[in-house]
Amino acid sequence: MNRSEAAETAKRVYRYMMHSESNEWGRHEWADWAMNVDRWDWNAGVGLIAAGEYGTAASEDGIMREIAEWVDRNRKRSEGVEVINEMAPFAVFPSLYRATGLAYYRDEAESVALRMMERSPRTRNGAFEHTVTENAIFREQIWADTVFVAVLFLARTARLLSDRRMAEEALRQVRLHLNVLQDEDTGLLYHGWNCETEDWMSAARWNRANAWNVCAVPMILEETKGLCESSETLEEIARRYVRLIEAVATRQNPSGLWPTVLDRPDFYEETSGSAGLACGIYKAVRLGLVPAGMKACADRAVPAVIRKIAATGAVDGVSGGTPVLESVEAYDRVPVFPTLYGQGLTLMLLAEAAVSA
Known part of the structure; x- marks a missing residue:
């Protein structure tokens, strides 16, 4: 990887994400x-x-100032937030507190994390139910997305507060999600599980569902290290995670990208999930969670993702917002266009690739 090319590309991706016009x-x-x-x-x-x-x-350093400015502009929109899909922005609060020393970030992170632990709807096995802002209810449903958009915030807040109970809950959620979503035959994750009907609904081994976990689990383990003593939980997470990485590696296309449904190579290649998978593999290798040889898999993905980035910094080939769909085939019909999460996962890959080079 050409570091200067990656650095320049990352700047363009960031600009388009944070400063592009309608x-x-x-x-x-x-x-x-x-x-x-x-x-x-x-x-x-x-x-x-x-x-x-x-x-x-x-x-x-200027990026953290821009994140703080974003929070200042949008903090009124966060009042009363409780649904799982709205937790993601709070994940930057621990870093903002460390950078600024402003008690607001620490206090708000603690308040929201406690509220999530105590009041968020849960499925019958104790997992966070995937609640959303849209006018839709997914009762008794566990989605892979939750690990990145909510559990990561909980883990970061646990680290900030040195809170063992929060750390244990974050790891418990990771374990629950991997346990119910991992296909024992392939090692891949299904997009979602319905505790009421006891099935995987569409039964799609969706690219981005796997990416949310491949990327988030190393981040969560790093944040909770030393705060949780449950060896049984950690051992199961580690075992399932290694199996997941091994399964993902075998599904990578010769191009370096992954198809939008991992076991359907005839489906279109999807950029955001591919970036998230590669980023997570880099993180896992760096933390010693998987063998160093897995890094080659991520290395192959970087130039392939870069080829999907326009001169403006817009990341192409990103599938739109995707709930658990009615069939596996429906995932191949999801339209593609630039999104904030597509920009974000790509930016994370470029940042991690530079560190791991």
Whole structure:
């Protein structure tokens, strides 16, 4: 990987994510939802998490100031937030507290984390039910997305507060999600599980569902290290995670990308999930969670992802917002366009690749 090329590309990806104008987003009906950063939801939250990772890796102090400015502009939108899909922006609060010393970030992170632990709807086995801002209810459903958009925040807050109970809950959620979503035959994760009907609904081994976990689990383990003493929980997470990485590696296309459904190589290749998978593999190798040889898999993905980035910094080939769909085939019909989470996962990959080079 050419480091200077990756660094310049990352700057363009960041600019498009945080500073592009509506006339750059295209004319499709989802453009504002996809790229308007001033919303308090998971889409912008993934972008903010990525911005923080990128700022740290590139030693760009100004990025943390921009994240703080985003919070100042949008904090009123966070009042009363309780649904799982709205937790993601709070994941930057621990870093903001460390950077600024402002008690607001620490106190708000603690308050929201406690509220999530005590009041968020749970499935019958104790997992966080995947609640969303849209007018839809997914009762008794466990989605892979939750690990990145909510559990990561809980783990970061546990580290900030040195709170063992929060750390244990974060790891418990990771274990529950991997336990019910991992296909024992392939090692891949299904998109979701319905505790009421006891099935995987569409039974799609969706690219981005796997990416949310491949990327988030090393981050969560790093944040909770030393705070949780449950060896049984940690051992199961480690065992399932290694199996997941091994399964993902075998599904990578010769191009370096992964298809939007991992066991359907005839489906289109999807950029955001591919970036998240490669980023997670880099993190896992760096933390010693998987063998060093797995790094080659991520190395192959980087140039393939870079080829999907336009001169403007827009990341192409990103599938739109995707609930658990009615069939596996439906995933191949999801339209593609630039999104904040697509920019974010790509930015995280570029930042991690630079560190892991």
